[in-house]
Every structure is written in structure tokens, then in C-alpha cells.
Amino acid sequence: MRSTLSKNSRIIIVGGGTWGCSTALHLTRRAYKNVTVFDPFPVPSAISAGNDINKVLEAGDDEAVVAEILLAAATQGWNKDPIFTPYFHNVGYILAASSPQAIQNVQDREIRHHAGNFFELSTPEGFRKSMPPGVLTGDFAGWKGWHQRSEVGWVHARKAMVAAAREAARLGATFVCGNARGQVKELIYANDGDVHGVKTADGLEHFADRVIIAAGAQAPSLVDFENQLRPTAWTVAHIRMSPDEARLYKNIPVIFHSEKGFFIEPDEDKLELKICDEHPGYCNWVLQDDALPRSIPVPRNQIPASSARRIREFLRETAPQLADRPFSHTATMWCADTPNRAFLITAHPRHPSLILAAGDSGHGFTHLPSIGGFVSDLLEGNLDSRIAKSWRWRPDTGQEFWGNDLLGRSGAGNKVLDLKETITEGWVQGCDDSDMAKSSKL
Template sequence: MAAPLSPESTILIVGAGTWGTSTALHLARRGYTSVTVLDPYPVPSPISAGNDLNKMLEFGDIAGEDDKERYVSEKLLEAATQGWLNDPVFKPHFHETGCIIAATSEEARAHMNSKDGPSEAKGWIPLNSKEDFIATMPKGVLSGDFPGWQGWWRKKGAGWVHARKSMESAAREAERLGVQFVAGEKEGKVDGLIYEAGDVKGVRTADGKQHRADRTILCAGANAAALFEFKGQLRPTAWTLAHIKLTKEEAEIYRNLPVLFNIERGFFMEPDEDNHELKMCDEHPGYCNWLTDSQNSKRSSVPFPNHQIPKEAELRCRGFLRETMPHLADRPFSFARICWCADTPNRGFLISKHPEYASLVLGVGGSGHGFCHIPSIGGFIADAMEEKLDPTVKECLKWRPETAINRNWDGLQGRFGPEGSNRVMDFQDVKEWTNIQV
């Protein structure tokens, strides 16, 4: 049986990424006075998916396979929206510039235009020609031919958030409220959990120290599967991003652009005001890094950091630019990296007390759409710890290994990519990487 909770309860959070930092903030705001966050790196970690210039953010469109999933999506999105609009920790980092959603193939168009997709009734403007797309941005920004593109433009209720600054802001406020962040490749790196009397009593770090606690919250993102057996519920999956350096004058022209996202090609957002770098991603169903354990022949995707991207990803990025901004298509990349996340079988979050280990709480499974919830996701994780989750939310986000039985590990999970890359790829097959000097 887990120890009773009180404001003085000792709480360990494993991982100082998006969800770990959010959880620390929410616990501190609830009055917990002994919260410690462990991570090999200080916030923002160079390998955290949240350590990024910007992320897309869209309010209001709810998706789900059934009424329960739609209800949960609505609850999660409503809480995140309120955080971005009203929480002083996060509000300064939201830029309501609007967004453009587009697709090229018939299959992707059908997906985009499904009942949960954009429509004029929801305030979206249809885009059906090259001229329509070019007119969404200042003169000179878009100059491509947009071959086969069809899309939608939403001027309000969407935009982008500065991811890194949001994480830093959350960590500063959590620290101000008393949270202790322990970083370092030995003192902050968790090697394993402490199992005693049928429960989890804390963690061990690489320096040999035991950190014992009343509750242990696992928010380790794509690395969580290396610390705990998730019975197939998590698939570490990576995406690829790159930056292009703009001049100060160019950055001024590119200010306040709507996010442009083709669900088969990629996306870009306005350049950041500090370094004048424009971020883009090539779109695809993701990369795994499949390795086989020689002892049990079990195949698993093992995350690794790399501040380069496969050359094939660079070619996809440049192909996307040639269709939209050909004047930038051959400009050198100033930065690139792979970005890891953890997919659940249905891309629903896994936020739950563990059914067998009463003191272990799980906050994982961002599934490629976890960052926009940083203002509020820690509150749901805290609710799970305190056993206060809305019953429907609890049911949909629970520990659910039955959903991973006979899991299709190469499943696209509703994602698309260009011809030749419309599949889950394997880093083991990559022959050549970029060599960007930063």
C-alpha cells in the first residue's frame, strides 16, 4: 500500500522534459513542498522534444474514435487552451498567427477533409490554387507552384508557441515555488527504479545514489521504456527538423506568418526573433531505431541523440521548400536534429497510477502531440497521483497493455509522408547523415 499523501510527501519526477516540468509546476502550485526532478541535463535538455524553437498550436478541433475519446480530447484541449491564453507562465509564448493545413494526394486530402477536419462552417478559408496559398502571406514569402496542393486557412485560434522559452518559464516558476531540479550525467541520470515489498520506492541514479520517495512519477518520454516494462505500449519514434538562417531584413518580412503544414510534405513557422532562424520539418510517419536483444531476440526501438538528420530527410525538407519557397530551397541549414517521442498504440496519452505498483505514477505517451499540453498536462498527472481524475479521462488514459497485443509496430497511425517515405523508417537503414557545423 502506498503511503498517504500530504503536502510534505516526498515526490520524485523522472525527466525534466515537457511533461516532467509541467508536473513539477502543478505539484508545487498545489502546495507539495518536497518535489525533486531528476534529469541528465538542465532545463531545457538538448535531447528533449520540447527544446525547440516553436511548435504548432491549434485550438478547437476535436478528434476521437468514439464519444469517450472525443470527450477526453475536449477536456485536454480545453485545459491547454486556458493555459496558453491565461496562465502568466505560458501566455507570453503563444503567437496567434493562424495556420494553414494542406494535403496533396487523394488519400491525404480525404483524411484532412474528414468530419473532424477543417471546414468553412468552423471558420476555415478554402485554398484551392497556387494564388490562394501565396495570398496568405506577405509578398515574397511564398513563391512556389504548390503542385497538387489543396488546403484550408484559419486566421484565429491557431498559431505557434515558443517551446524552449515555455519550458524554461515553467521550470523557473517551479523552482521559485520550491521544486529542486537535479541535473547531471551521473547525479541526474536515472539508471533504474527501486522495487521493494511489491512497490516502487524511488530510483537509483548513475552516481550510485538511491533517491527514495513516497511517489515516483515517470515522465521520461521516449526513454521511459528503457526504465520500465511497458508491455508494448510505447514505441520510441523520431522525427527530423532543420533550421535556415535568415538575415535580419528577411526575418522582419517573415514575422507573424501563419504556420504552414502540409500533412504529407512538412511544415514551417515564422523565424525566431533572437537568432532569425526559420524552422521546418519534413513530414513522414517517423523513424525508429530497431535493435534486437541477443538474449531474448526481442526487437525494440532505442532512442539516441543526434544533432544531424539523414540526408534523405534533408532532401525531403528541400523538396518541401521547392514547392513553397524555392528561393530558400538551396540555402545551407544552420542546425538540424532528430526529435524523439513515444507513441502509444492509439496515440492516446498514458497517464495513470500503475495497477501493481501503488506508488508509481506514469505520465508518458506524448505520441507526437504532447507539447501543446505543457500548460496543463501536469495537472492531469497530479490528478492521477491524487486519484482525482475525471472517470472518463481515467478510463481512456489508463494503463492498457491489452491495446498492444499483436501491435503493428510499423503502423502509420494516421500520419502521412511523400511518396517513398510514407512508412515508418529505420535509422539502421540510413546510409548518410548531414554534416552541419554549428
């Protein structure tokens, strides 16, 4: 590295999403005085997967030591850190599946490690009684479930991320936002091959002692990850509720079917119920000459028509009274998978002043309160060796095309979906979304 790290070192964070905000917060809490975050959008970034009304907060698989450490740190943050505690809703969690293989997967990966935390739901009546009368009215045909009543639930994602950014700014971090000023177009390389800063869309160069890439699914546009990242998208829809309905649904447990989807109580501001379509993910494949295909993220306030149908089918099984309601908001949101879903948080092997914080693999938001602390440990050379090994630079995992790997996910025919296949069937857009692109009507 060019210089020894000090509290006065110039540190640039590329990306003002979940991990970027967390890293800025932890660095400024450690008294770093020169932290700058670049993003094309103000927090919460319009293309950040964390810019959402709510995210599921669930217990992870504690079989691996690293998972135990990460879960303990995240849980401590959501339960004890005053920046984050207001946004954690400890309402419980219902996990379910239908096919024999999915039921077995849930039992192997989730239930057997926390068997004492769950009680089983094996009848439609059991599911319906898990919530107030009138919430779950479906037939739950073929469903098998497990209910954990506490220590899990959901968090208000957008508010938690904004709170982290505001506290970081109060402690001295600078947020540079805007399509020209905040959009990093390329990295600045010195003659020695190291990274010396970034160049933004307005043509300005910004020099730094360390550059941290926390750009989510957009990270491969700045750095060659040698096929270690796969930008993958999931789809969500919101339904506007009446005040009376919102009161009825308040504090219900999250209900998550590993092959169909999940929904969470309406948020307190817009009174919108969020429903997600569960599947192994969408990719947007672009073929390259003499190279492996790449998935290029294209965030948008629309969802494929097939996803909209699956969301309505999920509602017909759980809450059919909502199944034909109009969607008030829709979104296709992008994360970045790694081949084994372990994070990729490490110094670049050829550019030692470049720190990579990538590969959230669909479970990055859970770690908002704590992930920036681990990035800071890495920056300071103090990252736990077991975590560093898990998160290492590992191009051997991407030597062949792994883009169709399910990574343990189910739903929608149990295959990775191709966004290009949606061109013929069209897209569906929420009636309140500002981007009024042409949509299909179901």
C-alpha cells in the same frame, strides 16, 4: 501504496522535459513542498523533444469528450496563464495535402469538425496571397489547403518550458541535473514489489513516497511498458535568416502540409526558420531473442540525408528562394507513440507508488500548460473517470508487433522509416551544431 499522500510527501519526477516541468509546476502550485526533478541535463534538456524554438499549436479533433477536455485546458493555459501567454503566437494556420487520400483524411479528421473556422485555398495564387509578398513563391502544384486565421499558431517551446521550470523552482521544486547526479539509472523496489525511489548514475539512492516517470522516449529504459510505447523520431532543420528576412516573415501563419512538412516564422533570438519533414516517423529497431522488436531512441544533431532532401523538396514547392540555403541546425528528436495515440498516464498496476506519464504520441507539447494538472489529479485520486479510462494501462494493445502502424500519418512513402537504412546514405548536420560528427553533403 505505502503511505497517504500529503503536502509533505516526497515526490520524485524522473525527466525534466515538457511533462516533467509541467507536473513540477502544478504540484508546487498545489503547495506540495518536497518535489524533486531528476534529469541528466539542465532545463531545457538537450534530449527533450520540447527543447525547440517553436511548436505548432493547433485545434484538435473535438469529436471525443476527452479531446475536448484536454484542448480546453491547454487553450486556457496558453491564453490565460501568465507563465505561458508570452510564448503563444496567435498567427493562424494553413493545413494542406496533395494526394486524394490525404486530402480526404484532413477533411475527415480536421476540417469537418471546425468547418466554420477555415476558408479554402485551392489555387497557387491563393496560397501565395495568404502571406506577405515574397514569402511563398512556389508553384504549389496539386496542393489543396484550408486557412484558419486565429486561435491557432505556434509557441516558443524552449522558452515556455524554461518558464514552467523556473516558476516551479520559485515555488519550491528542486531540479537535480547532470550526467551523474541527475541521470536515473534504475528504480528502487521494496520487498512488497512497490517502488520506493530511484538510483542515479553516481550510485546514490533517493527515496520517495511517489515516483513519476515523465522521461519521454527514454521511459521504456526504466519500466517495462509491455510493448505499449514505440519511441518514434522526427527530423527538423533550421535556416538562418537575415534581419530583413526575419521582419518579412514575422507573424506569418504556420503552413503545414500533411505529407511534406511545415515551417514557422523565424525565432526572435537566432533568426532561424524551422522546417520539419513530415512522415510517419523513424524508428531504431533492435531485435531481441524471444521478444518483440524494440525501438531504441538515439537523439542526435543530425538528420538522415533522405530527410534533408525531402525538406529541400518541400521548400522548392513553397519557398524555392530558400531551398538551397545551408542548414544552421539539424536534429532527430524523439517522442513515444501508443497504439492509438492516447496518452498513457496512470498508476502502474503492480507498483502503486509508481506513476507513469508517457505516450505523448507526437502531440504532447500542446498540453505543456495543463498536462501537469491532470498528472496531479491522478496522484490525488481525482482524475476524471473518462480521462482515466482513455489513459489507462492497456497491455492488450501491445500483444503483437504494431511498430509499422502509421497511426494516421502520411509522407515519405507512407511507411514507418528505419533509421538503420540511413547508414548507407549518410547523415546531414547543421553548420552551427557543436557535435561535429561526419556528415554527408547534398
